[in-house]
């Protein structure tokens with residue numbers, strides 16, 4: 001019934017089944033308390049944020065009409081980058097999680113929201129909310145682990161193609177939104193398994209195509225055209241802003257589940273998983289980024305990845321305030337709360353990507369592995 | 381085969397093309413999303429209003445003056461408007477009679493609200509809302525209106541805030557040439573909403589006003605009414621007030637075979653008291669089943685053979701939400717109740733919600 005791992009040290013060996021049940025209850029209580037407290041100030045937060053983001057985007061695009069002048073280019077590009085980051089991270093990601101559905105405002109609602117991203121909102125909601133958040137860090141079930149293109153765990157078999165993964169990862173970072181769209185479509189697997197004629201797959205692929213067309217038309221045709229003589233410089237500015245946004249979100253998201261210290265789980269380990277065990281998997285499978293208030297907002301509060309994974313539909317502005325309680329819970333039960341500064345976590349994640357591009361230094365002996373103590377939580 | 385669509389006149393198509401271009405520039409948003417930031421009341425926007433002023437009427441009632449958006453089509457005296465107000469961050473919809481006389485197209489309108497004990501929206505509007513607040517609006521609606529040619533003899537029977545639609549009628553001046561009697565009940569003289577204005581109208585001879593102060597005189601009975609207005613059966617009558625009063629009048633007028641002369645407006649029955657379990661109706665699938673208070677609606681639907689949307693089945697993905705048209709559900713995680721009356725359009729997560737009384741899902 002519990003999380004089984006093949007790691008040399010089982011981080012939950014010391015927990016009893018009752019402990020795990022209590023952890024679940026305590027986390028439920030934290031969630032309920034904050035949920036019951038949601039109100040006016042939260043509504044004001046998201047509305048102000050949306051207003052700021054839209055003004056910033058509009059202002060930056062206006063400045064870019066004169067992007068032939070270098071200062072205008074710099075200001076406009078910086079503004080547009082920030083606007084796009086806010087749009088995807090603190091607004092889009094969180095609205096699409098249903099974090100603001102409680103307001104019953106049809107304009108800020110997970111069922112109506114569409115974001116500045118080439119992956120259509122409904123496809124992303126499926127692959128992210130339904131699959132990633134449910135199967136967090138379960139190798140073979142959670143495609144976020146390496147996005148299906150990388151080896152991110154010692155237990156995944158090595159293949160010479162993995163030698164190139166630092167490069168794939170860099171490319172994926174630059175064109176992250178396209179990577180996500182392909183990932184939401186499960187493009188690789190669907191093509192490999194010859195499902196490209198499947199009508200359902202084709203409909204979804206067409207939807208992605210439409211979304212890409214609209215995004216490209218806006219960013220790389222219409223706005224440059226509106227800039228007249230500044231056509232080329234506006235084009236370059238939009239490209240730069242999209243690049244910055246992609247690099248930034250890729251970095252933040254890599255820090256969520258890749259850094260050293262984050263655990264992965266076997267497929268069989270989640271059969272019949274209890275609520276407490278589900279929580280425990282989120283606790284061990286996520287990592288935070290420490291930093292300023294601004295960093296939290298710019299990262300869509302995914303810097304509080306642990307809290308986000310515990311309570312994915314809790315409004316993001318509240319993660320910060322539940323941190324002390326969540327941390328105390330980790331301490332009380334002797335669990336590692338993985339966190340670090342952005343540079344440190346990014347470095348750690350990249351190091352792992354590079355390390356695992358090579359075969360394991362001491363390939364684990366499967367038979368020996370099985371001989372190791374049954375690494376389930378005691379009391380199972 | 382191709383079908384030819386008749387060409388629309390040039391200006392319209394030019395406008396459409398412009399709008400299409402504008403939408404392409406703002407995608408994935410629409411131009412309205414930006415315009416809403418600066419001009420929420422403009423023509424073409426979703427209908428909204430801005431609260432201009434809140435005027436106290438009695439100790440628990442206030443008149444809210446609202447500047448409606450450009451697309452407001454006006455109202456007829458006696459009609460009501462549905463108002464969407466954010467209370468504690470959550471949008472709530474309620475209906476209120478328009479108390480102002482129909483004015484020119486862009487004149488502000490007023491509604492008059494009585495704070496009901498425990499009433500979320502009414503207390504917010506009477507005591508907390510500030511001028512400048514934007515509210516959502518629907519166009520005016522309702523059949524509780526005067527005919528084009530007002531009858532010669534009119535009876536108005538109202539109680540409490542039931543005076544509000546009638547006030548709209550009196551202020552409109554439509555009844556100027558008629559013989560009008562108004563019988564109005566309120567606990568005390570001070571509780572009479574628009575008391576001073578009504579007494580002035582009476583003094584000017586516009587209406588014959590019968591004020592009934594129930595704390596002293598008791599509830600108005602049909603016998604009282606017969607004594608106060610002996611010719612009441614011959615008058616075209618409009619009545620608005622609590623359910624008890626309306627039911628009594630309806631029965632009385634029906635017994636006198638004068639039902640056609642009685643026009644009534646019931647206060648919206650909004651009381652839904654959540655319990656445990658109930659009948660669940662999947663409106664569009666045409667399925668109704670009984671459910672207990674602990675089985676998720678998702679399971680209830682699936683067991684009954686309804687094709688239900690779903691995802692994580694544990695409350696985190698929002699892949700299972702359906703509109704609750706009416707009724708009450710309970711969140712199985714924390715026991716919180718959600719209730720809805722028609723028009724509220726509340727979406728509920730069916731995988732973590734159970735029936736808490738009869739509920740009607742739009743699916």
Ligand code: FES
Nearest residue numbers: 691692693698731
């Ligand atoms: S199925 Fe995921 S929230 Fe209900």
